[in-house]
Amino acid sequence: MATYKEMPDFDVIIVGAGISGINFAYRLQERSPELSYSILDGRHEIGGTWSLFQYPGIRSDSDLYTFGFAWRPWTGKDSIVHGSIIRQYLEDSAAQEGIDRKIRFRHKVNKLNWSSSSNMWDFDIAVNDTKMMSLRSRFVFLGTGYYDYQEPLQGEIPGIHNFQGKVIHPQCWPADLDYANKQIVIIGSGATAITLLPSLATNAAHVTMLQRSPSYIASLPSRGVFEAIVSNILPRFAANRVLRLKWMLFSLFMVSMCRLFPRAAKSFFLRETAKLLPPGISLEPDFVPSYKPWEQRLCLCPDGDFYASIRSGKASINTDTIETITTSSIKLASGKELHPDIIVTATGLKLRMAGGIAITIDGEPYEISDHFAWRAAMMEGLPNLVLSIGYVNASWTLGADSGAQLACRLLTRMRKEGVSVIVPRMTVEERQALEECPFLALSATYVRKGGNVFPKSAFTAPWQPRSYYWRDLAIARWGDVKKGMQWLR
The missing domain is CATH 3.50.50.60 (FAD/NAD(P)-binding domain)
Incomplete structure (x- = not known):
């Protein structure tokens, strides 16, 4: 029987109170209400990107009908709106579902360590930039996007x-x-x-x-x-x-x-x-x-x-x-x-995966860019962690939601089968046979400059990048979740 110290603080910890984090919290409440969770965010309010960026005219670059949540449809008359309206929409959506009561603001995650002895994630957290605290969870959902919130991309502008x-x-x-x-x-x-x-x-x-x-x-x-x-x-x-x-x-x-x-x-x-x-x-x-x-x-x-x-x-x-x-x-x-x-x-944004969190496995550093992404959601060799990535050729929210539904399906199956750990794996031979392809199919300057921070992807399932919403959603709901994945009791 586990001792008190071996019990997690939460079954799931979500990092990020933006679109991805709030949407996953809803899906978790909807499909696994028995699981406890908390959302950690380094900022002072809900919104993520829509809280950070305050330049004149900031607005969505996708229509709000798909940029909004499937479970709380956009009812405004305009399809493209100012960033402040989007942030308010996110805040209202979280309040409607009681998600806002689960958020801990000004809780910046600095380090994540997977402990093989306890099969849990240990969090090192800075509260209000001063106090340090620790939390533990069995599962992690990173809704941190892939932009650097602390440092902008400095363009090479002579003089x-x-x-x-x-x-x-x-x-x-x-x-x-x-x-x-x-x-x-x-x-x-x-x-x-x-x-x-x-x-x-x-x-x-x-x-x-x-x-x-x-x-x-x-x-x-x-x-x-x-x-x-x-x-x-x-x-x-x-x-x-x-x-x-x-x-x-x-x-x-x-x-x-x-x-x-x-x-x-x-x-x-x-x-x-x-x-x-x-x-x-x-x-x-x-x-x-x-x-x-x-x-x-x-x-x-x-x-x-x-x-x-x-x-x-x-x-x-x-x-x-x-x-x-x-x-x-x-x-x-x-x-x-x-x-x-x-x-x-306005020369672009600096790319950074996992919100800059230092990830380790039993104290050994783990680099996302050195590993392949399983179903564009979990990382090779990284247990019980889902990384939320949206689309670049459609609304971010659609990609985030297909990833959230996949994560919820995995959690449900883990509970039903008595599994405590899931981790994507491949053999040396399988890795050598993979033909790599870009994780993001864009040629923008900021992607070319910072693209080496992304996970690896291949033309072969389940290591392929995202394609389009209905295909990804079908995979999330009914696709093979055994291939390339270890299920450990």
Whole structure:
């Protein structure tokens, strides 16, 4: 019989009170209500990404009908909304299900150690950045995403240290920044830059987006006609299901068409872009990407606000290479100079797995990047731990939910079979036979720079990366959970 010291504090500990953590907590309550759990989060409030990022105009880059939870459908009229609304939605969702009572804020997990003697995870936790405490659990769910919340990605910008005006990274946006009537240059062309430009242009004197190469930027109505009709003629429950299904199908169709017919997709996007540009402005060189659609994430702008700012004359795009930055200017390779008051370095985010937690097994360090991911959810050689990863070509929430349902299925089966430990394994021969493939199928700069932090993946099941929601959900509910997995009593 186990002694008191050998008993866990919780059956499951969830790290992260963002979308992944809250969704898993719901699934756990729904499918294994007998299990005790707690959520640990280093921040002061619910939200994760939507609590951290506070730059002007921050919004979802996926529709809220699929970005919202399946168990608490999005009922707002707009499909793309401001980050503060998303955070409030997460808070309300957690409160509705009593999940908020399970969260311990300002509890930062520094270290996780698996003890083979007790078959438990030991947590080293910093509370309020001062007090240290320990907890134990049988199972861990990491809802920490793959961004570094402490340190932004520093782009390689020649001479940036010379600039005597303000230099700001969107991840560290000052709440008191006054940019009214200022000349602003945003360096970057990703979703953050495309969100910032129309927001800053409202009060700034002028905003220039300085890019090395263009991105695909699609205009999406914030309130669609189909959504309005469905919401008016169907009961709310039915309307929610129809709209969620519509957006799932739309996302799958768009990504599939882009990958199967990249030339046709590129022509379509460029035609739509040309319609939104000011008269006399050509697509070249500022609006024709060098890559195929969905080799990088497609950027969305609600109601074409990005293009509206350009048409108004309050914003512009410059495609060029930075030669150097002086105390008061940006010198470009073309010979042109820009004279900003503020430089915003929207050059991407730094990648970091597991929230930077040091993971050890019986005191021996464990590196996620050295191992293969089983079903894109558990790590080879890492017992009783699920890592939540969403989609890059669809809503994050869909991927997080398929992972959560897989985790709940594993927990249920462990209980029914009297199993205390599950751990993905493969033989040396099996490993040698695997043909590796990228864990994330994106060519974005931040992925290329930080991609070595991701787990390994292969073309062979069960070591494949995520594919698309319905396939992953089918695997989570009915797929083989024995292959590549040790079940230990």
